[in-house]
Amino acid sequence: MSADLFSEVKQAVSAAAAGRLRSWGAGELAEKIELERPAQRQHGDLSLNLALAAAGRAGRPPRELAAELVADLEADERLSTYCRRLEIAGPGFINLFLDDAALGAAALAALAAGDDFGRGEPPAPLSILLEFVSANPTGPLHVGHARYAAYGDSLARILTFAGHRVDTEFYINDYGTQMDLFARSLAVAYARRLGKELPLPEDGYRGDYLDRIAATIVGEKGEALLDDLTGGDGQQALSFLRRRGCELMLAEIEATLGRFRVHFDRWFSESSLYRDQALETLLAALRRSGDVTDRDGATWMLTSRHGDDKDRVLIRSSGEPTYFASDIAYHRQKLDRGYDRLINIWGADHHGYVARMKAAFAALDEDPDKLEIIIGQLVNVIERGERKQMSKRAGTMVMLDELIDAIGVDAARFFLVERSHDSALDLDLEKARMRSEENPVYYVHYAHARICSILRKAAGSETEAVEAAPPGSLEPEERQLVLQLLSFPGAVAAAAASREPHRLTTYMRSLAADFHVFYHNCPVLRAGGETAAFRLSLCTLTRDVIARSLSLVGVKAPERM
RNA sequence: GCGCCCGUAGCUCAGCUGGAUAGAGCGUUUGACUACGAAUCAAAAGGUCACAGGUUCGAAUCCUGUCGGGCGCGCCA
Numbered sequence: 015m016s017a018d019l020f021s022e023v024k025q026a027v028s029a030a031a032a033g034r035l036r037s038w039g040a041g042e043l044a045e046k047i048e049l050e051r052p053a054q055r056q057h058g059d060l061s062l063n064l065a066l067a068a069a070g071r072a073g074r075p076p077r078e079l080a081a082e083l084v085a086d087l088e089a090d091e092r093l094s095t096y097c098r099r100l101e102i103a104g105p106g107f108i109n110l111f112l113d114d115a116a117l118g119a120a121a122l123a124a125l126a127a128g129d130d131f132g133r134g135e136p137p138a139p140l141s142i143l144l145e146f147v148s149a150n151p152t153g154p155l156h157v158g159h160a161r162y163a164a165y166g167d168s169l170a171r172i173l174t175f176a177g178h179r180v181d182t183e184f185y186i187n188d189y190g191t192q193m194d195l196f197a198r199s200l201a202v203a204y205a206r207r208l209g210k211e212l213p214l215p216e217d218g219y220r221g222d223y224l225d226r227i228a229a230t231i232v233g234e235k236g237e238a239l240l241d242d243l244t245g246g247d248g249q250q251a252l253s254f255l256r257r258r259g260c261e262l263m264l265a266e267i268e269a270t271l272g273r274f275r276v277h278f279d280r281w282f283s284e285s286s287l288y289r290d291q292a293l294e295t296l297l298a299a300l301r302r303s304g305d306v307t308d309r310d311g312a313t314w315m316l317t318s319r320h321g322d323d324k325d326r327v328l329i330r331s332s333g334e335p336t337y338f339a340s341d342i343a344y345h346r347q348k349l350d351r352g353y354d355r356l357i358n359i360w361g362a363d364h365h366g367y368v369a370r371m372k373a374a375f376a377a378l379d380e381d382p383d384k385l386e387i388i389i390g391q392l393v394n395v396i397e398r399g400e401r402k403q404m405s406k407r408a409g410t411m412v413m414l415d416e417l418i419d420a421i422g423v424d425a426a427r428f429f430l431v432e433r434s435h436d437s438a439l440d441l442d443l444e445k446a447r448m449r450s451e452e453n454p455v456y457y458v459h460y461a462h463a464r465i466c467s468i469l470r471k472a473a474g475s476e477t478e479a480v481e482a483a484p485p486g487s488l489e490p491e492e493r494q495l496v497l498q499l500l501s502f503p504g505a506v507a508a509a510a511a512s513r514e515p516h517r518l519t520t521y522m523r524s525l526a527a528d529f530h531v532f533y534h535n536c537p538v539l540r541a542g543g544e545t546a547a548f549r550l551s552l553c554t555l556t557r558d559v560i561a562r563s564l565s566l567v568g569v570k571a572p573e574r575m
Numbered sequence: 576g577c578g579c580c581c582g583u584a585g586c587u588c589a590g591c592u593g594g595a596u597a598g599a600g601c602g603u604u605u606g607a608c609u610a611c612g613a614a615u616c617a618a619a620a621g622g623u624c625a626c627a628g629g630u631u632c633g634a635a636u637c638c639u640g641u642c643g644g645g646c647g648c649g650c651c652a
Contacts, residue, residue, distance in 0.1 A: 050591075050594075052594090053594095053595075053596085053597085053598085057595070063593090066594080066632070069632070070631085070632090076632070103595080104594085104595050104633095105594085107594080107595070150652075187652070191651075310650080312650050314650090323648080327649090327650045330650040332650075334650085336651085338652095362580065362645080362646050363646060364646095364647085364652095365578085365647060366578075366579080366646090366647045366648055369578090389580075389646095391580060391645075391646080392645075394645085401645095403645090403646095433588065433589090434581095434589085436580065436581075437582095437588085438581070438644090438646085440587085451614075452600080452601065454599090456614060457600085457614075457615090459614085460612080460614050461615090463612075464611085464612055464614095464615080465611095467611070467612055468611050468612085505591085508591060508592090511592095512591095516588095516589085517589095519589095520588095520590085520591090520599090521591095523599075524599085527599085530615055530616065531615095531616070531617095533611080533615080534615075534617085537610090539611050540610090540611065
């Protein structure tokens, strides 16, 4: 008995129905059998819409087709070991009623599979480079970054568990005007700390973190930079501040991400592209392919030839390269590392750049589909019931560290990843702080802790010594729990394929709910004998699946709470 | 003006890529602990799935349009 019963059933159906489907000219339906969990119990455990899907092609009424399919399925030996009964319902659905013993056996097989239950084995695993957060190293992370951090890190975990090879990467924008501005702002904080006032640059950065970093630099260098900043042209001092400030800022960012349980395999520096002359190489290649032209004193890339709205500047008339230019060089570099797929997670404020980046791939003679850009919607901050965009100026910034301090990593990650990344998210920090105990993560935690408590109680008991065997029949609540547990591999696969970690939070809430119902209706230890042994196994499997699900979104599974 | 995203219960959101009578949590009302953890469970109430067309056996889901909200549309990053 396989742990992944639903896949097993799917394969059996495919094999048994293939011939019939082909005779209707709908053979391809056998390749992608859709097994659904009907919303209503009376519709069975699984349902097939094959007859409905084939009706158009066959030119015959669906129920008539369903009758022929049912005959094929009933004749199939493998299927009849899982399936107690088949029925045709409604417009032409084929409903499957699974055998209780088979369900129980599958649950025990899932338990035996241990860490491998739900793990994907795609026929062709992808090697994926997943880039996310990539915040400018000019300030600390805020809750907007936190959303992408939670989303991206969860996605990396899920894709890995689904069987792909995933590297995660943080791109450091440590080159260009923003870094210059950062260095000059840092110089102001540095000088002030030593009793000298320098003019704050227009649109300069401000904030406690600059004082913090300035203090560190004063500790390291004393007043050594002061003369250059006040007397000289300041170039040497600014250069140092840019480099060292960036290092210190990145260290803070990395520490915050570490607290948030987000780890990157690689930190890639934009500056390194300039050191390696990646832009020159890139430009030469683009000139050869004819995708670049000089116009109005600037160097343009002809992205409009590849589906972009208009052409884009690579080198300004000032001679400075644009951000776009180094971004192309960066992606060229990523491609050269040999990944099958490059996934970028960008904020909604960057969606306008998708077309030009895809165009760049086409110009580089690379398949644009290798580049997968996921747009995450923004986070709004709610203050006194009003929705506000986060802004330093308006003082509505909420930092990731603040969020963690307020509600903890588990509640924060669950909250951020629970919603579809496609919808804007409102965060009311005060409300989150006051009502953090209502976070759904604790509902899932409670189920986990409750099971752990039962297992502690069972430790060393007679029940624990009995080897579990699938019972001949299951109580309705037991049955529901088993069906939910067996849905786990499908939930993982769906979350991975659709890049939607929130499907797993939805899944584990349902699983926790089904467990609580089971708990209230089906005594475990008190049942005694073989029933107790089997139910104890269900408890263990539920605990494992909850813990695994939580770990896939970077949340802990406490044994007590 | 153009492009992308969103609009589902009083509030916050799911809805398995087109399935059967649209679901949770919070809030409201009511019931269940001498019990393997009541941070739980059971029940009630709450809906024009923004609106109007279209596609088909079947639409919250797909296509078109309208309305409303968010985000973009630079030789900024």
